[in-house]
Amino acid sequence: MSTTRVQSKATAPEIVGSGSEAAESAPRRVHVVTFGCQMNKYDSLLAEGRFRRAGYATTDRMEDADVVLFNTCSVREHAEERTFSWLGELKRVKAERPDLVVGVMGCMAQRVGEEIFSRAGHVDLVAGTRQFASLPALVGDVLAARNAGDRARVVALGMDDDLAVDRAGEPWAGGSHAWLTVMRGCDLNCTYCIVPSVRGRVLSYPIDHLVREARGYVEQGARAITLLGQTVNSYGEDVPAPSAGERRWSGRQGRPGLADLLRELQQVDGLARIRMITAHPSYVTEALAEAIRDCDKVERFLPLPAQSGSDAMLRAMKRGYTVDLYRRRMEMLRARVPDIELASDWIVGFPGESDADFDASEAFLAEQAFAVNYVFKYSPRPGTGAAERLADDVPEEIKKERNQRLLRASERSGLQRNSAHVGATRRVLVDGLSDRGEGVVLGRTEHGLAISLKGEADLVGRIVEVRVESASAYGLTGTLQTYPQD
Ligand code: 5AD
Ligand code: SF4
Numbered sequence: 033m034s035t036t037r038v039q040s041k042a043t044a045p046e047i048v049g050s051g052s053e054a055a056e057s058a059p060r061r062v063h064v065v066t067f068g069c070q071m072n073k074y075d076s077l078l079a080e081g082r083f084r085r086a087g088y089a090t091t092d093r094m095e096d097a098d099v100v101l102f103n104t105c106s107v108r109e110h111a112e113e114r115t116f117s118w119l120g121e122l123k124r125v126k127a128e129r130p131d132l133v134v135g136v137m138g139c140m141a142q143r144v145g146e147e148i149f150s151r152a153g154h155v156d157l158v159a160g161t162r163q164f165a166s167l168p169a170l171v172g173d174v175l176a177a178r179n180a181g182d183r184a185r186v187v188a189l190g191m192d193d194d195l196a197v198d199r200a201g202e203p204w205a206g207g208s209h210a211w212l213t214v215m216r217g218c219d220l221n222c223t224y225c226i227v228p229s230v231r232g233r234v235l236s237y238p239i240d241h242l243v244r245e246a247r248g249y250v251e252q253g254a255r256a257i258t259l260l261g262q263t264v265n266s267y268g269e270d271v272p273a274p275s276a277g278e279r280r281w282s283g284r285q286g287r288p289g290l291a292d293l294l295r296e297l298q299q300v301d302g303l304a305r306i307r308m309i310t311a312h313p314s315y316v317t318e319a320l321a322e323a324i325r326d327c328d329k330v331e332r333f334l335p336l337p338a339q340s341g342s343d344a345m346l347r348a349m350k351r352g353y354t355v356d357l358y359r360r361r362m363e364m365l366r367a368r369v370p371d372i373e374l375a376s377d378w379i380v381g382f383p384g385e386s387d388a389d390f391d392a393s394e395a396f397l398a399e400q401a402f403a404v405n406y407v408f409k410y411s412p413r414p415g416t417g418a419a420e421r422l423a424d425d426v427p428e429e430i431k432k433e434r435n436q437r438l439l440r441a442s443e444r445s446g447l448q449r450n451s452a453h454v455g456a457t458r459r460v461l462v463d464g465l466s467d468r469g470e471g472v473v474l475g476r477t478e479h480g481l482a483i484s485l486k487g488e489a490d491l492v493g494r495i496v497e498v499r500v501e502s503a504s505a506y507g508l509t510g511t512l513q514t515y516p517q518d
Pocket of ligand 1: 107108224225226336339377378379407409410411412413
């Protein structure tokens, strides 16, 4: 159920978008500013698609837009503060152009709701994380109220479950890479995390729907697809298991999982690479490991955030595993895919984190030799278990120091992992041109590692064989061995 409300404040009439012929014939233009994670990037494209279908044009220039939407993040306080400062910038523009519609959507909109109006009075619309299909109608509500002489403020925070917006055939961001959201929401309850409350319960899209969407992107030129989900490998956990009768007639033995989706996408002609973010250690199954092993389009790279290397912290975070359980899952995974590269997120300065707890994270990062690491200083999020029950007791100075130390550990580990590829020939999907200079292209190896090499624009979107020549903590450089394979 959506909960759209139109709050009216009696103010001087503002007649918008009506009157001149030109205004009626030219399509309104929408511009979306995206903060946060890749899923937000996908949602922004989804929103733009809804506007185009409603007769709008999209524009890359905020100055040209009639509607500016901010797709926001809530994961750390800093992300919200940045959005508010951007919104502040828009206040001046709105003062000059009162006809502009300013909307805030996504995670921060869901979390803060109509309080956004009190910090940013020039905002017209606040729409939550499951409202993109309704966005054009919500903007329509703002305009209709204005035309009737009201200053409208529209809030829509409903958690609608029917989110199967069919994007097949719609343009995406272009280039050789496309995002594909396979599931939304999160049913876990990590105590630091705002995501379950702002993104709602898990909702997996059906495999045939996803394969159709993937085919649509490939037909338009995408070569790589990144599967997105807050816990992407819990894909399908929300789908009821088939009954005994259904098992007999459909042959379907259990609920669909990410492994099944990977195997289906492996069959999509023209698709060269499948990536996925972000996985959760608790859902690393043998079926998933075997699908990665068997499907050569699937990158041998898995983001599997450990968050901490201390059992006491993992328990306080309610991550659902111990260090040893994580270790054993990785042994199972590496037994099937020995060359898999792993990435991790880490939180430093979680409430109660002692020197010994932090040392354990540093040691675990080195032990598991993560190729890529993202380190975050703990930021209490209102309403989460940790913020409600645990004091944010690690001083900022210590958080900063631990952040630096873990980044250095990450550099050592990244260099070690990257160096192991020097001398090998890897299949590289070239993603684009380097902006550092002419004649250099950037891509990713089949292990998901960033690589640069000499080459021209004709390589973009192709798979090429590249000899790895050197490594740094952050990537590889190589030389082209053979021209495109495909
Ligand atoms: N404080 C700091 N980092 C956080 N993350 C999520 N919530 C918080 C928080 N409250 C980090 C986690 C997660 C990544 C996306 O952001 O490491 O994996
Ligand atoms: Fe930020 Fe998390 Fe929302 Fe992504 S899902 S935008 S990381 S709060």
